[in-house]
Amino acid sequence: MGSWYHPWAAALRIARRDALRAKGRSALVLAMIALPIVGVSAADLTFRSSELSADQRLTRQIGAADARLSPSGLDGPVLQHPDGEHFAPVGGYEKYRPGKEKAQPLKSALPAGAKAAEDTTGHIKVRTTHGLLQSDLRELDVHDPLTRGLFTLDRGRLPRGPGEVIATQAFLDASGLHVGSAVSMRGATAPYRIVGAYELPSKLKNTELLALPGTLFAPLEAALRAEGGSGLPGPTTTSYLVSVGGGEGFTWNMTKEANAKGALVLSRAVALRPPADSEVPLFKEQRKEQYEPVSGGGEVTRKAVLATVVGLAMLEVCLLAGPAFAVGARRSRRQLGLVGANGGNRRHVRSVVLSGGLVIGAVAAVSGTALGVALTLGLRPVLEEQLGARFGGFVVRPLELLGIALLAVLTGLLAAVAPAVTASRQTVLASLTGRRGIRRANRVLPVLGLLAVLGGAAIAVYGTGYRVSPNVVAGGSALAELGIVALTPVLVGVFGRLGGLLPLAPRLALRDAVRNRGRTAPAVAAVLAAVAGTVAVSTYQHSQDVQARHEYTADLPAGSGYLLADSDLGRKEVPALREALAKDLPLGVRADVDRLVAGNPNCARGSTDPGCGRVTLITPKEARCPLWEAENGPASFPPDQARTLRQDPRCAMPEHHAQLDPVVADEKLLAVLAVTDPGSAAALKDGRAVSFDGRNVKDGKVTLRIVTDEAAAGQGAGQGAGQGAGQPAGKRAEPPGQDKVLSVHQAPASAEGWGFTLVVPPAAAKAAGLSTAPAGSYFSLDGKAPTERRQRLEGDIDRLGADAHFKIEEGYQGRSSLGVLALSVFAGLVTIGAAGIATGLAQADSEADLKTLAAVGAAPRVRRTLSGFQCGVVALMGVVLGSAAGILPAVGLRLTQEREQERLVRHGIEMGYATLRDTELYVPIAVPWETLAGLLVLVPLGAALLAALVTKSGGALARRAAG
Template sequence: MISWYHSWIAAIRIARRDAWRAKGRSALVLAMIALPILGVSAADLTLRSADLSAAQELDRQIGSSAAKLSAAHVGGPVHQHPDGSNYEPVGGYDDFTPQGRSTTDGTPDPVLAALPAGAEAVRDSQAYAKVRTAHGLLDTQLRELDTHSPLVRGMITLDRGRLPAAAGEVIATNAFLEQSGLFVGSRVTPRGAPAPYRIVGAYELPSELGKAEIIAPPGSLLAPLSTAIRATGGIDLRAQDTYLVAVGGDGFTWNMVKEANAKGVLVVSRAVVLDPPADSDVPFFSRNPDHANASDSARTEEAAIVVTVVGLAMLEICLLAGPAFAVGARRSRRQLGLVGANGGDRRHIRAIVLSGGLVIGAASAVVGTALGIVLTIVLRPVLEDQLGVRFGGFDFRPLELAGIALLAVVTGLLAAIVPAVTASRQTVLASLTGRRGVRRANRVLPFIGLTAVAAGAAIALYGTSARAGSTVVAGGSALAELGIVALTPTLVGLFGRLGRWLPLSPRLALRDAVRNRGRTAPAVAAVLAAVAGTVAVATYEHSRDVQMRHEYVADLPHGAGALGAESSAYKEVPALRQALAKHLPLARQADVERIVVGKPSCEAYSTEPGCGKAEPLTPKDQRCPLYEAENGLASFTPDEARKLRRDWRCAPDENGGGGGGGAAYSAYGTVVADAKLLGVLAVADPGAASALASGTPVSFDKRLVKDGKVTLRVVTDMAAADAAQMRREDPPGQDKVLPVHQVPDGVEGWGIQLVLPPAAAEAAGLATVPSGTFFSLDGAATGEQRQRLDAEIDRLGVQADVRIEAGYQSTDNLGLLALTVFAGLVTIGAAGIATGLAQADAEADLKTLAAVGAAPRVRRTLSGFQCGVVALMGVVLGSAAGILPAVGLRLVQLREQEHLLSVGEEMGYGPLDAVPYVPIAVPWETLAGLLVVVPLGAALLAALVTRSSGALARRAAG
C-alpha cells in the first residue's frame, strides 16, 4: 500500500513539473476544461439564485398577508389547485353554464362574502390603460393599492422618493419611467383622466422588472378615470380586484380554501402552499390527475436534459483535450522511456500520464469554479435585468459546485486515458530513440461505428412513429452521431485519397493529418459534434420557419394598410386621414364609412340604449345545416356530417363569413366605399369596379346573395335581437333588399363581405359615418415615419390603430446567425488546437523544411492548410450527421399533425382531406457559411498567427 501511494505521489510530482515546463500546452488544455466549468458553475449559481423558494415567491405575490383572494371567472363554485395556479368549475366544463355577476346591480362582491370572520383585507385593483408620456402613449397597468399597509410588504421595493400619501400622487416602476421618458417629480396623465398625477416615487416589482405600472392610493385613480371615460362615451375600464387577507391562528387553512371555493373564490394561501394537502384531499386532482404528476415529469425531463448536455460537453472536452495529452506524452516519451529503463512498468507510465490529466483537471476545477462564482457576483445586476427577476439572494449549493468541479477532474482523467494506454504500450527502446513504430489501423472501431450509425438511424426512424417520438429520435440521433465519431479515423483516411489532386501545401497538410490520426481524428470529431448540433437545430428551425411562412394568413395585400378609429372618434377620422397622407408615402387611398343605426357613436355590437345595427342576412336555404340543426353536429351521422361539410354552404369563408356558427345572420365586414377600395385590395374583377361605379353593392360571400340580391336587416332593438339569437331565430327588424354584384369564386375580400357604394347606402336610407381608410404604400414606411404618425395621432387625442401588412416576418434569423457563429467559433477553436498540436508534434518536419531551403512562407502556408483541413473535414461530417435528428423530429411533427387533423375532421372543425404541410428544408445559407467561411477563416487565422521563420535545429548528439 505504501509503495502504491508513493508511486502515485511521484507520478503527480512529475506531471506537475511537466505541466509547469510546458506552460503553453498546459494553459491550452486548462482553458478547454475550465471554460465549460466556468459556464456551468455560473449557470448553476445564477439559476439557483433566480429560482425563488416558495416562501420568497409568496412574499412577492401576496406580501406578508396570509392569503390572496380573487373571484373566479366562471361565476360559481370551483375546485382549485392547492397553489391557486389552476381551477375548474365543480363538475368540469362539460355541463358548465356561466352564471355571471353584475358589478353595477348592487350584488355584493363574492370575495368579501368569503372572508373569514375577523379577517383584515386590503384591496388590490388593477386595470390596463394608455398613459400620456413624453413620447406619446404607453400601455400601462394602473393599480390602486394601500402601499402603507403592512400586508403589502415584500410585493414592491421602493427605489427612490416616497410612497403616495394622498389623492393625486402616484409611484411608478423604473421600467415605466425608462419607457415614458418621465422621472420622479413629473406629472403623468392617464388618457381620459380629469387631472394629472404627480410621481412621488419610483419602485420595482422584484419578479417583473420590465413591467410598466403606476400605483395610486385606493379610490384615487381607477374610479375617477372610469367616471371620466363613461362621461365621454368611451369604453369603461375592466378592473380586476384581488384582496390581501390577514387571519389569525394557523393562517388560511385548506378547509378555509375549500369553503371559499364553494363561493366561487380562488385562494393563494401561504399555509397551503408551504404545507400542501395530500393529493387525495384535493378534488381538483381527482378530475385532473395529470396536474398532480406534472412537477415530477417536469423534473424528470429537466434531469434528462441536464444529463444529456453535461455528457455531450464532457465528450467534446475529452475529444479536444485528448490529443493535447497525447502530444504531451510523445514530447515526454524520452522521460517515460527513462522511467521504464529504471525499472518502471507500464502502470507507472500510465500513472504519470493520468496524473497529467488529474493535475490539469484539478487546476481547471479550481479556476473554472472560482471564476464562475466571481463573474456571477460581478454581473448580478446584468443577469437580473436579462432575466427580469431580482435574485432572492445568492443561493450557493456547495455540493452542486463541488460536483461541477469534480466534473473537471473526471474530464481531465478521461481525456488522458487513451494517451496513457498508448504511451504505456510503447517499448523502452522506441521511447528512448523517438521512433513511433508501425501503427496498424484499428479494425474493430469502424465496425462498432457502422453498427452504431445503423442502429441509431433505425431507432430515430422508429421514433417517428413511437409515442415518445422526440425522445426516441434524440436518443437514436445521439447514438448515430457517436457512431460517426467512432468512424472518424477511418473517414479521415478516406479524405487522404483526395491529396493526389491537391497542390503541394494542402497535400502536405492532408497527408500530415492522415498520418497522425491520433490527434486529427479527435479534433475532427469535436468539430463534428459542434457542427452537427448546429446543423440539426438550424435545419429544424428553418423547416419550422418555412412551415409558418406557408401557414401565415395575411390580413391585407402585401404593402397595404388600414387605419381604423374607435366609434366615438368618427368626427376626428378626416383629421386622421390627413395625418396619414402627410406622414406616410401613400400610393393609393380608399376612405371607408360604416353604417350606423341610432347614435353616430354606436358600435356594431353596442348594447347601449338607442343603438342598433344593419347587417346582411343569409337566406335560410343558404345557411349551413350543420349549424342550423337544433343539436348541431349531434343531429347527423358521421357520414351525413362529412357529406354536408363538402356542401358549399358549409365551406369556410376567408372573407369573414362562415357556415353559420349558430348565428342566423352574418356578423362581419360591411363597409361603405367606392371603387378605390378595390384597387387598394388588389381585387382583379372588372365587374366589381363597374358595379360600384354604377351604385351597385359588391358581395364577396355568395351565401348572402340570392337571385342577384342581398338583404340588409336593420335592427333597432338589440335586446330583442339577442333574445332571438338565443332562440336561433332571425333578429326582428326592417329589411333593405338591394341588387348586388357577386365576385367570382377565388377573389379575396380580405375580411370584407359586402361593399356598399355611398349612393346605394343613401338610396336605402342608411346613415353612415367615417370609420377609417385603406391604403397602399409607395415603398415601405420607415420607423421615423411611423413614429411621427403616432405622435400626430396622439396630438389629436383619439384612439386609432394603423396596421400595415408586411407579410410573414421570420423570427429565427438571429437564432440561426447565433448558432452559425457559435459553431464557427468552436470549429475554429478545435481546428486551431489541432494545428497547434500538429506544429508541436511536427516541429522536426518544419525544421527540416527550413534546412532544405523552403521559403519562410511555406511554414505559414502549411499551418493554415493544416487548420483548414481539420475544420473542413469536421464541418462536412458534422453537416451530414446533423441532418438526421432534424429529419426525425420533423417526421414526428408530421405524425402529430396528421393525428390532430384526423381528430379535427372527426369532430367537425377541421378541414376535410387535409394534407399536413410539414416540410424539411435545409438552411443552405447556414451550411454555406459553415462549409466555406468557417474552414477558410480557420485557415487564415492559423496562417496569420504562425511565425513564418524558425531557427534551424542543431544536430542532436549521437
C-alpha cells in the first residue's frame, strides 16, 4: 500500500499548497470547472422537481375526488381511452351523425349514491382599471372537501355567499385590481367583491375569477337577458367531481357505464392502474396507435440539443482548464525540478500535476453542487413563474448529484493530463534553469486531426437520422472539434503567413505566437472551444427563429387591423365604433366594410331559426374537392387514393381565414391588404367584384346563393370557396335558394387576399339586389398604437355597449427560449473566461521576452502594446477557428429536426390529414452573421485590452534582468 499511497499523499499536499499559494489562478480554474456543474446540477434539480408524479398530476386535475365526469360534446355514447382524453363515438366518426340521437344530461351518468361537486367554467369580459379584460369565470363549491388540491389560497379568504369572488394572482396583475377591490362583469347589474387571491398550481398564468355555485352565471345571464340580449356571450361547460366511496374508487366498469351515457371520465383508479388493452372497447374498433402520441414530437431534437450542448460544455471545460494547468505547471517548473532533483521520477512529477487537477476538481464538485442546490432553491419562484406551474416538491436524487460531482472530478483530472505529461518530459536541468528546450513539431497529430474532423462530420451527419441515437450527433460534433484542436498548431502556422501584411507590433505578436506553438495552440484551442459552443447555440437558435418567422401565419399585413361588430344585432353601433377607431388610433387608411345579409335582418349571424338566412359563395362542381363530394367523405376512397386527392389543388386548405367572406367594400380595402394590382382596384371602382380564389370563377363570373330559410336548408351547407376549413365527414347537399351571378375580376396569383375570397363593391351589391348591413372597418396604422391607446379604444367600445372584435396584426414577434437564452449567456461567459486564460498563459510563457524588452530600454507602452497584441492574436485565431467548428453541431441539430419533421409529415399523410402545404418543409440553417461579427471584433479586442491593462509597466524582476 505504501508504494503508491505515500507518493500520492505527498503529491496531494503539494497540490493543495500550490493551489492556496496561487489563489487567483486556482479560483479561475475552479470557476471554469464549477460553472457547468452549477448549471447541470441546477437543471437536474429543476427537472426532477417540476416532474409531477401521477398522483400529484391527478390531484391538480380532480382534487380529492375519485373522478371527474365531463361532457364529450357528442350526442350519443362514446368509447374512451383510459387516459380520459382521447375518445370516439361508438361506430367511429364515419358513421356518426350529429343530431341523430339526443344527448343525455351529464348528471345522469353519475353512479347511484355518489357524492358530486359541480364545476362550471365560462368566459366573459371583465371591467378593470385599464378597460376590459377577457377572463375565465368559474363556479365551484370551494368549501367541499372534494375540491382540495385544485387550487391554493394565497391570501384573503374563501367566498361565503353571493357577491363575493376570489381571483387568481394573474388576474390581479393584469387587471390592476387587488384583494378588497370591486370587480364587475360586462352586463352585470352589481359588482363583486374580491375577498381572496388564489392560484391554480399547474396554470399560474390563467386569469380567472371563482365564485360559489349559482352566484355568478345565473345572475349574469338574467341581467343580460333583461337588457334585451341573448344571454351569456359564450358557452359554459359543466363537469362533476365525483366520490363513490369504497376502496376501489371509480372503476373501469363504472367508466364504461358513464361512456354509454355520453360522458368522459378521468378516474384516479383507472389512471393509476389502467386496464389491459383487451378490456378497452375503443381499441377493438380502432387501432390503439391512432390514439397514442406521435413518438418523438420534438423530443428527439430536444435530446440532441441537450446531448450536444452538454458534450461541448464538458469539452470546453477540459480545453479551458488544460491551459490553466499548463500555466501552473510552467510557473512551478522549479518546484517540479526540485522533485526530480531529490529522487523523484517522471511518475512522481505527473502525480503532482494530476493531483492539482484532482484537488481543483474535488473542490469544484462540492462548491458547484452546493451552488446548484442553492441556486435552484433561490430561483424556484422565478422558475415556477417561467414554467407556469408549481413544482411537485423539491426533489433531490443523491445518485444523480453524485454522478454530476464525479464528472467535475473527472474533468479536473482530464484537464491536467496533458500538462502533466508535458511537465514530466522536461529534464531536471531545464526545469531548474527555466530553459524551454527544443520542441519538434508532431507530424502525426495533424493527420489524426484531419481524420477526426472528417470522421466526426460524417458521424454527426449520420446521427441526424431519426432512428439513430441523438447522442451520435453530439459525439460526432465533439470528435470533429477535437480534430480541429489537433490541427491547431498547423493552422497557427498558416495564420503566420499573414504576418507580412500587418504593422510592426501585431506582426511581432503573430510571429511570437507561431514561434511558440506549444504555448499558442492550447490557448487558441481554449478560445476555439468556447466560441464553438457560442456559435453552435446561437446558430441553432437563429435558425429556429428564421423558421418560425417563415411559418408564422399573419391574419393581415403587419400594422393593419380590424374592428368588427360581433353580430348583426350590433350593426346600429357600427358608425359610432368607426368614429371611436378614428379618434383613438393613428390611422393611415380606413376601409369601411359591410356584410351580405339574407332573410330576417334581425337574425344573429349564423342563426338557424326560421326566417333567418345567409349568402354563400357557390363553387362550380368541376372545381370542388372530390374528397368532400363523396357520400362518406374521405372514407369513400382507398387510403392511397385519398392521400393523392389531398394533394389536389382543388382540396388545398386556405392559409388565412377572413372574419367576413364574402365582404362588401371599395378599393380602400385593397390598400389595407397591400394589394397593388391596378386591375383589381380599377374593377372595384367600376363596380365589378374581385375574386382571390380562382376555384369560384367560371367564365368570368361568380355565383352567390341567397338562402332565405336556414332551417329548411338544414345541414346542407353550400359548397363555399373556403373548402378545407372544417370539412364534414360526408357529402353536403346543395342548399336551396336564389342565385345571383356577378361579373368578377380575378386577382393575379401574386396578390395575397388574406383569407378574402370575394370582395363585392357596394354598387355591384345594390345592382344585384343584395341586402347589406354595416359590419365595421379594416384599417392600416400610420405609426404605432401603444397599449394606452388600445385600452382607450376598448374602453370606448365598452361605453358604447357594443359587442365588437378588435385586433391589430403586429407580425411575427421573435420568441426566445429561456433555456437557449441561458445556454447563450453561459457560452458567452465561458468565451470571456477563455480569453482571460489565454491572456494569463501568454503572459506566463512570454515573461522572458518582456524582460528582454525592458532590458534593452523599451518603454512600458511598447511592452503593454506587444502583450495586448499577443493575446489579441491568440483570441482572434481562436474565434475564427471556433466559428467554423461551431457550425457543425448546429447543422447536425437542424438536420435532426428536419428528419423528425419529415417523419411527422409522413405520419400525417398515412393518417390522412396532411395536405400539400404540409409537405413543403422549410428547416433552414441560418448563420447569425451579426453574432459572428461581434465575436470577431469584441473577443479579440477585449482580450487585447485585458492583457494590456494587466501587463506590468516595470517591476523588480525586469530591473534585475536588465542589470
